[in-house]
Amino acid sequence: xxxxxLVSIAVISLISVFLSLLMVIADATIxxxxxxxxxINEGIRDLEVLGGQPLLRSLQQEGIFIPSACGGRGSCGLCxxxxxxxxxxxxxTELPFISEEERAQQIRLSCQxxxxxxxxxxxxxxxxxxxxxxxxxxxxxxxxxxIKEVTLRLIDPGEITIKAGQYIQFVVPEYEDLxxxxxxxxxxxxxxxxxxxxxxxxxxxPGGICxxxxxxxxxxxxxVTINGPYGDFYLRESDAPIIFIAGxxxxxxxxxxxxxxxxxxxPRSAQYFFGARSKRDLFLLDxxxxxxxxxxxxxxxxxxxxxxxxxNWEGEVGLITDVxxxxxxxxxxxxxxxCGSPGMIDACIKVLTDxxxxxxxxxxxxx
Amino acid sequence: MHNFAIFFASIFTGNILLTTYLGMCSFLSVxxxxxxxxxxxxxxxxxxxxxxxxxxxxxxxxxxxxxxxxLRFIVxxxxxxxxxxLTEMALERYSEGLYQALGIFLPLITxxxxxxxxxxxxxxxxxxxxxxxxxxxxxGIGWALAIVAMAxxxxxxxxxxxxxxxxxxGITLVIAGFMAMAFMGFSGMIALT
Numbered sequence: 001x002x003x004x005x006l007v008s009i010a011v012i013s014l015i016s017v018f019l020s021l022l023m024v025i026a027d028a029t030i031x032x033x034x035x036x037x038x039x040i041n042e043g044i045r046d047l048e049v050l051g052g053q054p055l056l057r058s059l060q061q062e063g064i065f066i067p068s069a070c071g072g073r074g075s076c077g078l079c080x081x082x083x084x085x086x087x088x089x090x091x092x093t094e095l096p097f098i099s100e101e102e103r104a105q106q107i108r109l110s111c112q113x114x115x116x117x118x119x120x121x122x123x124x125x126x127x128x129x130x131x132x133x134x135x136x137x138x139x140x141x142x143x144x145x146x147i148k149e150v151t152l153r154l155i156d157p158g159e160i161t162i163k164a165g166q167y168i169q170f171v172v173p174e175y176e177d178l179x180x181x182x183x184x185x186x187x188x189x190x191x192x193x194x195x196x197x198x199x200x201x202x203x204x205x206p207g208g209i210c211x212x213x214x215x216x217x218x219x220x221x222x223x224v225t226i227n228g229p230y231g232d233f234y235l236r237e238s239d240a241p242i243i244f245i246a247g248x249x250x251x252x253x254x255x256x257x258x259x260x261x262x263x264x265x266x267p268r269s270a271q272y273f274f275g276a277r278s279k280r281d282l283f284l285l286d287x288x289x290x291x292x293x294x295x296x297x298x299x300x301x302x303x304x305x306x307x308x309x310x311x312n313w314e315g316e317v318g319l320i321t322d323v324x325x326x327x328x329x330x331x332x333x334x335x336x337x338x339c340g341s342p343g344m345i346d347a348c349i350k351v352l353t354d355x356x357x358x359x360x361x362x363x364x365x366x367x
Numbered sequence: 368m369h370n371f372a373i374f375f376a377s378i379f380t381g382n383i384l385l386t387t388y389l390g391m392c393s394f395l396s397v398x399x400x401x402x403x404x405x406x407x408x409x410x411x412x413x414x415x416x417x418x419x420x421x422x423x424x425x426x427x428x429x430x431x432x433x434x435x436x437x438l439r440f441i442v443x444x445x446x447x448x449x450x451x452x453l454t455e456m457a458l459e460r461y462s463e464g465l466y467q468a469l470g471i472f473l474p475l476i477t478x479x480x481x482x483x484x485x486x487x488x489x490x491x492x493x494x495x496x497x498x499x500x501x502x503x504x505x506x507g508i509g510w511a512l513a514i515v516a517m518a519x520x521x522x523x524x525x526x527x528x529x530x531x532x533x534x535x536x537g538i539t540l541v542i543a544g545f546m547a548m549a550f551m552g553f554s555g556m557i558a559l560t
Contacts, residue, residue, distance in 0.1 A: 008435050015429070015442060019449040030456045089467055092403065114459070 039085075039120040040064075045128065049115060055081065056110040065130040065227050066123070067169065068183060072111035081110040086119035124232075132227040133157060135198065137220050143283035146204040147249050148215060149189070151197055152224055159195040160228070162188060164235060164260035165253040165337070167365070168198060168228030172210045175217055184210035187339065187365060188229070189252035191259035198226065201252040233365040235260070236335060240361070242270040243328060243336040245320060245348050250339035251284060253365055257337070262294050269297035271327070275320030275344070278304055279311035301327060320344065321351045332356035338364040370501045373494070377505030379553040383481050383488075384513040385546055390481030394514050394543070395536050397475070404518035408511025410472040412504065414454075415485050418447045419503030422486040423496050436490075443486045451477045481510055516546060 033051025038058065040047065049058045056072050056079050059065075068079035077097030087108050090098065094109045113119075135152040143149050154160060169183040190199035205211045218224070235242075235257050246254045254272060261270070276282045288300040303316035303323040316323045328334075336352050338345050345364050352362055383389050390411070397407045422443050430436055451473050458470040476482060485506045489499045520542055529538050 004434070007433055008438060011429065011433050011435055012438060012442070015425075016445065019445060023449060023452065026453055026456055030453075030460050088463060091467065091471060092406075093471060116459075 033116050036115055037118045038062075038115065039118070041122050041125065042120075044125075051115050051117070053115060054111050055083075055087075055108075055113045055115050055119070055121070058115050059110065063131070064123070064127055065132065065169075066110050066127065067185070067230050068111065074109060074112050077109065079110045080107050081113075082106055082122040083108045083113060084120040084122060086117050087113050087121075088116070126230070126232075129161065130228060130230060131157060131160075132225065133160060133198075135224050135226060137218060137222045137224060138197070140218065140220055143201060144281055147283060148202050148204075150200045150202060150214060150218070151190075152200070152226065154196050154198065155223075160198065161195065162192045162198075162229040164192050164256040165233045165365070166229040166231040167233075167253070168200075168226045168230070170200070170210055170214075171225040171227070172213050173225075175213055178209060178213075182209055183227075185230070185367070187231075187233075187250075187253035187256070189255045191256050191263060193260065193263050199252075201249045201255075203249040231365065233337070233339070233363055235337070236363070238335065239268060240333050240335045241331075242268055243324070243331065243334050243352070243357070244270065244272040245275075245324060245336065245338045245340070245344075246272070247275040247320060247340035247344050248281070250341075250344075250365070250367070253339050254337065255284065255287075258288075258291055258295065258298070261298070262291055265296060267296045270295065270299075272298070272300045273320055273324050273327070274300070274302045275323070275340075276302070276304055277306050278308045279313060319347075321347045324348065325351055325355070328355055330356065334361070336362045338362065340367075342366045370498050373498055374501040374505040377502050378509040378512065379550065380556055382509040382513060382550050383484060383506045384510050385543070385550045387484065388543075388547075389484040390479050390510055391543075393475055393479055394510075394517065395539050397472075398514050398517040398521055398539070401515065401518045401522060404514045405511075406468050407472045407475065408514050410469050411476055411479065411481070411510050411514075412507035413469065414447070414451060414473070414476055414482055415507035415510070416500060416504040418443075418450055418482060419485050419489050419506075420496055420500045421450060422446055423489055423494070423499040426490060427496075439487070439490060440483075443483055447482055447486070448477050481506070513546065517542065 031052050035048050036051040038047040038049060047058070047062045049062065054072060056066055056068060066079045066081060068076060072079070074093045080102070083106055087106070090103070090108070091112050094112045097109055098107060134155045136155060137150060138153040139151040141149045165187070167185050167187045169185050172178065172182050172184060174180060186200045186202060188198050189201050190197055202211055202214045204215045233253055244254045251274065258272070272288065274288070282302055282304070285302060292298055292300055301316060301323065303318060303320055304311070304313050305319050307313040307317055331352065334357050336357050338348050345366050349359070349362055349364070353359060377383065384391070384394055393407060398404050425442060425446055426439060430439055430442065455470050455473040458466040485503050489502060494502055517539070521539065524538065533541070
């Protein structure tokens with residue numbers, strides 16, 4: 001009996017060892033592509049990495065973070081990178097995410113492209129500055145019934161260089177049914193002047209992976225990993241008058257921009273239209289009102305689309321698009337910065353172009 | 368002669384997908400387009416035709432002498448997994464064209480129950496090495512035939528009116544049932560033993 005047992009264990013182990021050895025040998029021979037070179041932006045940075053890994057992972061190991069929501073499984077389609085040379089043919093797994101135009105520009109999904117030989121890629125320069133930060137939750141505060149303000153204190157590295165309006169990615173760890181890390185993007189609400197903290201405004205989305213985690217599991221003192229900064233939603237240098245439009249947690253990047261304007265005593269004229277459903281969806285009203293006096297030429301226009309009787313609301317009423325149309329007469333010289341849901345942004349772009357804002361001066365952050 | 372009978376029988380009368388309903392998960396999920404189903408079908412043909420005789424050797428020369436037949440489930444699975452992994456690595460390295468057409472499907476079918484099923488049937492039916500090869504090849508071709516036929520039907524289905532509750536896997540299963548019935552027309556021609 002004992003012998004049968006021992007023999008079976010021995011045979012199984014032998015087979016496993018033999019196959020693992022085979023795999024190890026294969027890994028070292030067939031799977032060994034040696035050291036290959038990744039040339040970024042025509043030589044601005046050159047990396048030498050071990051070949052055979054997906055481009056996304058190779059870049060990550062060298063400290064270059066390409067925004068990605070699914071962590072490299074080829075299901076989110078966010079990690080697009082321009083591969084100028086050495087990327088090989090398109091894989092069937094990439095095609096659903098790549099449009100005809102992108103194909104012509106050699107845009108690839110970096111999680112699917114394997115680095116097997118020297119490769120040349122182009123990425124936005126800002127990605128060089130993206131880092132991963134470990135942080136602790138310093139404070140969680142309710143802004144409205146469904147929006148929480150989360151303040152993170154940076155631990156390692158201890159400071160972040162960010163432009164007002166940019167966003168970071170929040171790494172959601174495994175919890176409940178979630179069996180692998182996912183990333184979700186959130187705009188930073190704190191001003192760049194405070195390099196040691198990152199403040200996020202997170203609205204509870206029913207069924208949302210990250211929002212549920214933040215609203216129901218995250219506690220003060222917890223550790224959170226983020227990476228960033230990303231995005232080109234920041235204030236452009238010019239003298240043009242500014243129109244800000246935001247809804248809900250779209251407040252975050254605008255707040256960061258406004259606080260930055262306050263700090264620099266920015267003299268540009270600016271109007272901020274903030275849309276909400278009823279009074280219980282409004283937040284930071286006092287702070288915004290206070291900015292009217294501390295930023296030289298700034299006015300804040302909150303508007304409710306469906307005020308309730310008990311709200312006693314005396315401000316603007318109506319859809320944010322109608323409020324903008326009513327309050328802005330000539331916008332030909334203006335720049336516009338929008339942050340909110342895709343529906344709201346598309347509607348606002350239409351109104352703004354009607355009012356004379358040229359489309360290349362409308363900047364937006366859709367979520 | 369016997370080998371050819373087994374070969375044809377495993378394609379038609381004893382089609383592994385339509386008579387035993389093995390390998391349903393990839394059959395349902397990858398049969399949306401003709402081209403991808405052809406690729407997956409080819410990968411299954413290759414893996415079945417190679418792993419069935421491979422497992423035959425492991426079984427006859429290793430497991431039986433030690434009296435370890437009961438370990439065949441786990442041993443077959445690791446042999447298949449290792450073999451598929453090696454093939455994928457080799458294809459990726461040496462043949463971009465083949466990797467494109469076949470390689471990316473290989474990881475999908477490591478855990479395909481039809482592959483393991485073919486190896487287990489080979490044991491139950493006490494095939495010889497040569498017969499195992501023909502059985503694996505035939506079963507693979509049969510599986511590929513079924514998924515390609517299904518993909519063809521599903522492409523036509525795009526323009527058909529389907530009751531809302533039946534869309535997706537529902538109607539696919541109904542069609543698979545009809546296909547199985549149609550394949551029953553072959554039964555009686557050659558027996559798969």
